[in-house]
Amino acid sequence: MWRNCVRLARGLGCGAFLRPDPKVSRCGVVRGLSPAAPCSPLWNSVTWLSQARELKDYALPNSSWSQGMMDLYSRFLEMCKDGTWKRIPSYSNSVDHLPESLKLTSEKERKETRLFPRNMDTEGVGFEYAMFLNTSEKRMVCLFQPGPYLEGPPGFAHGGSTATIIDSTIGGCAIFVAGKVMTANLSINYRNPIPLGSVVLVDSRVDQVEGRKVFLSCQVRSIDGQTLHAEATALFIRVDSTKSLQQQMSSQ
Numbered sequence: 479m480w481r482n483c484v485r486l487a488r489g490l491g492c493g494a495f496l497r498p499d500p501k502v503s504r505c506g507v508v509r510g511l512s513p514a515a516p517c518s519p520l521w522n523s524v525t526w527l528s529q530a531r532e533l534k535d536y537a538l539p540n541s542s543w544s545q546g547m548m549d550l551y552s553r554f555l556e557m558c559k560d561g562t563w564k565r566i567p568s569y570s571n572s573v574d575h576l577p578e579s580l581k582l583t584s585e586k587e588r589k590e591t592r593l594f595p596r597n598m599d600t601e602g603v604g605f606e607y608a609m610f611l612n613t614s615e616k617r618m619v620c621l622f623q624p625g626p627y628l629e630g631p632p633g634f635a636h637g638g639s640t641a642t643i644i645d646s647t648i649g650g651c652a653i654f655v656a657g658k659v660m661t662a663n664l665s666i667n668y669r670n671p672i673p674l675g676s677v678v679l680v681d682s683r684v685d686q687v688e689g690r691k692v693f694l695s696c697q698v699r700s701i702d703g704q705t706l707h708a709e710a711t712a713l714f715i716r717v718d719s720t721k722s723l724q725q726q727m728s729s730q
């Protein structure tokens with residue numbers, strides 16, 4: 479799995495540069511639908527972007543991104559050109575990632591909540607990441623640059639921050655394949671610490687779907703592929719979107 483990814487990334491060389499999307503302002507605020515938006519059924523119905531509010535897309539390059547992050551981002555953007563990969567926009571509120579049809583009534587109302595990995599406004603201090611989806615391979619990759627506020631052991635990322643980015647990547651992958659899901663189980667083996675400010679590639683894929691159960695696996699590696707930082711398996715359960723989370727919890 480990983481070897482394929484490295485091969486793909488290497489095969490593209492480093493010459494690609496970012497073309498500004500005319501519908502995306504410099505600060506990453508999306509106006510209407512971006513051509514870079516993914517095209518799975520779930521995201522197609524995401525005229526979510528088009529309506530009244532302007533949403534900031536946090537998965538666009540900013541000045542905190544290292545050269546390594548920029549290079550990798552450019553390579554994946556290049557791979558988006560033939561439609562094999564899709565860049566996934568990222569917003570500060572999880573509800574904005576769902577199409578209107580999947581939102582519960584209570585979720586349609588705006589709340590002062592923030593998606594956990596997007597809860598810091600200062601660029602570069604927390605989770606800097608961008609995701610790309612390969613629908614035919616049922617695979618989601620995430621380029622992740624952990625900032626100084628994610629410290630665990632001195633100079634290295636906290637294990638919880640690694641778990642968060644794995645859960646988000648694997649969860650995003652599961653959502654594309656199965657719709658509305660919740661993490662039921664996430665098992666992580668931490669192999670090598672992730673230096674703060676470095677760039678790693680979180681590579682996840684759906685291995686199997688059995689009824690409501692979605693099984694996934696994931697590896698976190700350095701961008702040269704030489705260092706395995708973590709590997710994980712996960713079980714996500716498709717939830718009945720007609721039932722509120724509260725109802726599901728109270729029936730347990």
Ligand SMILES: CCCCCCCC(=O)SCCNC(=O)CCNC(=O)[C@H](O)C(C)(C)COP(=O)(O)OP(=O)(O)OC[C@H]1O[C@@H](n2cnc3c(N)ncnc32)[C@H](O)[C@@H]1OP(=O)(O)O
Pocket residue numbers: 572575645646649650659660661662663690691713715716717726
């Ligand atoms: C855009 C942003 C993306 C970010 C993604 C981030 C995702 C998240 O972090 S979600 C938050 C963390 N997760 C949670 O809080 C989930 C808490 N748990 C729950 O809500 C429920 O237990 C839930 C929804 C997972 C399953 O509940 P429910 O729908 O009642 O399913 P339930 O009937 O118990 O189980 C269904 C099947 O799954 C199995 N199953 C459920 N949980 C587990 C588990 N932990 N391990 C193994 N099997 C399980 C059951 O055994 C059952 O199997 P079978 O059909 O063969 O009998």
